[in-house]
Amino acid sequence: MVNRSLIVNGTVKSISLIALITLLLIMVSPFAIITFNAFKTEDELYAHGPLSLPQSLNFKNLRETWARVDYTTKLWNSLVISTAVAFLAIGVSLFNAYALGIGRVKGKAFLLVFFILAITLPQEVLAYPLYYFFKSVGLYNTRLAVILVFTVLHASYGTYLLTSVFSVFTRELIDAAMIDGCNKMQLLFRIVVPLSMPSLSVLFVFFFIWTWNEFFLPLVFLVSNAKQTVPLAAAVFQTQHETLLTPQSASAFLGVLPCIIFFILFQRTLTKGITVGAIK
């Protein structure tokens, strides 16, 4: 009897593991397919179909696609825009949250509602007036336009999150620092910032990756090839080269690659951050 239940248990155990592995394989197979076909030539695809492994590790297709989309420029654009937004949005959030969470200025609740509403707004509702505005001030088709908009949008989230972090700071510490003759700038940069470093680093990673992944507003504001970002380039490439199948696969692969690197680099911060964000 004991033996039999052990066997049943063992079978359940292996079946559940096999089911999970199958599910996982389905989840990762799109990545595998794109990777295989990025390393194939067109002839290889036509001869062996999309599911076969590449015959050899042939970088020719990737190299040509890299040159064709001018991937170096796109990487640079994405890097500049995302880094600038991450730093600027942290700065704006920090100042806002300092006034709201620690300074507790009048109208705090009212302002917070505004920031929360800004997070939920669809970007379509801002797109045309911003497009018109940027055209009239000469910022259309510049990286700066995208940087400015995402700084403000992401800072809305940052303000909301940091305000709740700062609200629970002990008053004694702040009062003591003020009585010791700290001015408001010193209080912010010598006490508040060092103490909230964990939250700031989570926000930095969030802002960087969110900006990297944005599509709609960069599509509207960045028309010229030289200004476009990595996700935008992937979308433009596939509409311009409808029939080039393995190069399309290579361009998708190049779109995925940086994100895999970020994931490996930032994994700890991200998992920590996602759960923090959910509870707040």
Added chain:
Amino acid sequence: MAHKISSLSKGYVVFLLPGVFAFLLLIVFPFLANIGLSFTKWSGIGKPIWIGLANYDKAMGDSSFWASFKNNLLLIVAMTIIPTIIGLFLATFLFDYIVDKFGQGVSSFFRAGFYLPQIIPLVVAAIVWRWIYQPNWGALNGLLKSLGLDSLTRAWLGDHSTAMYAVMGMMVWFQIGYPLVIFMAALQRVDPELYEAAALDGASWLQKFFYITIHLIRPEIYVVVLTTAIHALKIFAPIYAMTRGGPGKATIVASYFSYQNFFERSNVGYGATIATVLTIIIILLTTVFIIVQTRREQ
């Protein structure tokens, strides 16, 4: 003392100035301008002509407008309902069973694997799947052929009857990791003694799942449902990259429909109307959710 603290709290307003100025210039003002434009007819050049509620009137009788919001509802099914349900079962399974039988490492490994699609830009995910759905050389048809199911092969995104389901399939794949990660973190809050007590009372696995797990991680379920439903209403990139709303109106969604009016058809006023309606729906949804949630917490 109260006087002292209030005097210390003065002078913080200056820190708000840059943020609030930028916020007014780049969010509040464009938002109000967009609402204003929704009452006009404008091609983007010259002066907008005031037409009152005519755009809203037009929308009510426009089949593309209704098709858009119907497809947004289908996206809520694909991005909120299905992933939340799968995420709940998968999270409980990984947290209870897999950790117990195979250890924390194996469980974390699976969690990371299921989360993988979430780390790439949605538009890139859409391009990957467009490749899979490609009629002649795509992986899905390739797989069906290799299984001898040639009769099932089709142009998944080009066929009126399958295009929206193909988009939805991609979105389910993309979304599953998000509820999974949040629910697994939530489960760590649940006191294992509750399960032991329930087991002693003879509760089945399903009973424990419904009466303890779901009940206790309700705040996280609310957050996931609200954020993913908002996300589903805002969807743009996959439609742009996979179907451009077609074939016909089969996959049109609100944001893509407004984009078309803004930038392809020069119907700026009508585009602004669609964007405004979308915004109202999202704000209503958020408000209702927050009210329901605060009531239940009390």
